[in-house]
Amino acid sequence: MTIAKMSMNRNSSRYFKISVNGFENGCMSGIIYHAGTAPGIRFENYLEMMLHMNRIFDELANPKRTMDYRRFGGTKLPEPPIQEYDQLEDGTLATFKLNVKYRYNTSWQGEISWLEGQEKQEFESFLQMTYWIEQVLNGPGDRGQPQKISNVCQIAVDSFEGGLLAGSVQNAFLNYLEDFTGTIALADAMGHFIGLGSLKDDDSGGQNEDIRIIPDKMWSVYREGGKEATFLIKILFREHSTWQGVIRWRETGEKQAFRSFMELVLLMTSALESSDGRILYEDRYLHKNRESALMEG
Known part of the structure; x- marks a missing residue:
């Protein structure tokens, strides 16, 4: 395999297509396609989506985790079942292209594109990414600053x-x-x-x-x-x-x-x-x- 093709394969492993078919009370469901190809994997919520993606990144060691996730003693991470979906489809509500470039600080960094709206957003954390997805699905809104602040x-x-x-x-x-x-x-x-x-x-x-x-x-x-x-x-x-x-x-x-x-x-x-x-x-x-x-x- 040529160096150019090896580089292309490694870069494509960082991409996911996210087809969103459901979004209710802040809970998103749909199908993720690794490298934008079928078969996809169904997910019922953000946590399942994130766990499936992290598993694939870990298996390929690309992008690499710079830190191991901490856990309480004697515990293990959930392992949602893999439910494959053979067809490559856009989402009925929205379709996103996600490029996770790095996994620093026990989170994700990269860019995400909303294909239907032709908008793109860079993010430096999983939290920032999900907030942007929610804004796309819910429409723009003002989160504002809380009147009561505590840590x-x-x-x-x-x-x-x-x-x-x-x-x-x-x-x-x-x-x-x-x-x-x-x-x-x-x-x-x-x-x-x-x-x-x-x-x-x-x-x-x-x-x-x-x-x-x-x-x-x-x-x-x-x-x-x-x-x-x-x-x-x-x-x-x-x-x-x-x-x-x-x-x-x-x-x-x-x-x-x-x-x-x-x-x-x-x-x-x-x-x-x-x-x-x-x-x-x-x-x-x-x-x-x-x-x-x-x-x-």
Whole structure:
């Protein structure tokens, strides 16, 4: 094989065609075609799409990962089943051409083109890329800056079926709770109070000058956590168009640092994939009821 052809093959391995056939409540589904050729692979959400692409990049070692993804001890990443699709088709809602040039900082860098709209966008993180896709599918919108800013939150996961995260983002000190379904909806919910600018290192989780009474209902939800798992998040930095910080798996007490939103999601999903969160939730619920019964005599 000539050097020119080898180079062409290696470059084509960085490309994907994304045919989007469904987009509801921030959850995208469709078919990805590696190097723009059939057969494709079906995906039901952003997480499945990202896991399939990372698997192919890893198998080809192109583009190479510069860092290994961190995981909690004894956990493993989800491995969605490969459902092939023989026909090469454009998406019924939109079609994108994705070129992932690098995988630095536990994320992706490259450019993405919306074929129907003839628009192109460079990105330096998976988070920035998905925000742009959402803007194309939803139309332009103003995310704005949050009125309440904090760098800590609790993510309560109530369901994790087929790679689809669902639950709520909570901050009791700000009396804040927002439900989410899907990866990009999780990012939106976090961004609504974390903000996109500089963050204060405030361990209290709220603004010191904004002291408020926290409703009992909010405290109850915050303490109970998620049905599958609960994670405490502290954002320390926002660099490379993504977030860096620390995550604590509340049920086990284990902590890990994350270097991107992608790595944060992979840490959460590896924990969910490798544990029986339902039992942990029921244990917490029974323990809480036992404590109440003892207090009531």
